[in-house]
Amino acid sequence: MRTKQRGPIGRPRGFDTDEALERAMLVFWEHGYEGASLANLTDAMGISTTSMYAAFGNKEELFRKALERYTEGPSAYLVRALEEPTALGVATAILSGTVRTTTRPAHPHGCLGVQGALTASDSGRGARDLLVAWRNDGCSRVRERFQRAVDDGDLPPRTDPGLLARYVTTLAFGIAVQAASGVSRDELQETADAALRNWPLS
Amino acid sequence: MRTKQRGPIGRPRGFDTDEALERAMLVFWEHGYEGASLANLTDAMGISTTSMYAAFGNKEELFRKALERYTEGPSAYLVRALEEPTALGVATAILSGTVRTTTRPAHPHGCLGVQGALTASDSGRGARDLLVAWRNDGCSRVRERFQRAVDDGDLPPRTDPGLLARYVTTLAFGIAVQAASGVSRDELQETADAALRNWPLS
């Protein structure tokens, strides 16, 4: 058993990978995949293009890792919301989490998963498809959670979990667009509250 | 009074401006403002860059005119919806119009006003701000229509027209994002139907 901590051979990295990725995520969040140039990104990350390519591969890989970080950071409210005891609690937590994350002061407004690459040129198709999968995966998780609520008797037996999940995620994506348009946090939270007032959709 | 039709002096245009603009709109719709290159656009329009600049000014002006055409074409369901006799009819028509327009076969999926430029680099800020204003203007028109419904007694006197308008447009924008993610027309229409089942929001 080696007790002595040995670093890897060779010159060590002169920057913190996590912090650089965080900065890159913020740039992608604000400007989108194609709107964020390598110069923008490396400037914010505080490193050169060479170091970026050595550490992250290329722009698309950097985006992929930035999206993972976004999922586990600003968008972590989703997994927490899915653990709420009731379906209504889940829906409420998803929408309020969306509102808070998409309107946080000193952060870009909107959602990286929505505005990161809703459309793209040919060269950005990879990023666009990645976000399509990200959004659809989120909807699927919510649907599975609601299915469980139906099975557990938390939701009426005739409830369509897919429809409910589509409703909640549609609201969440719409809230993200509104936030990107500058709509205030309070107004969006009121909208989210009103949207769940007749849960589970009569 | 001149009865004889006289064309303008100089060589006449060798292409149809309206048709070229229609083609440009479709390219912007599919790829977004920054994702659509001049080469993409002029190829689809069937003209050279010189002719495009002579006829439309520059890329941003072309986008502005393409958005106007989109508003009066694919997005014309909004003004028609606002003329429905009841507030519920307005909301229903807006959402079903959004579903149909954002999932039309042989057209780009999604909404140009949403995915045209949700984010942008510095050079695309003009287009992004234009779309922000376009979306907020749409929401304002719906709010004014709902305010009229309150004044006319069509909606209960305590109804908040702004909240209702925000709810409907949030759903519409969310539907546009879902459509861009490949969600089917039928599923989105079911979502829209369910969203209005407890109108006007209890």
Next chain:
DNA sequence: CGACTTCTGCATCGACCGATACAGAAATCG
């Protein structure tokens, strides 16, 4: 130490970006 491995800074690559200069073609004018 010197050998080896890895990271960094600088310069630069070919491709594409939006936008133009210029000359000639195609129309209307007197």
Next chain:
DNA sequence: CGATTTCTGTATCGGTCGATGCAGAAGTCG
């Protein structure tokens, strides 16, 4: 007709795009 005006095709502009080559710096090895 010739003069004038406008549009079109080609060729190209400087700038930026994402991505690399290369030499040297900065570490760990024996």
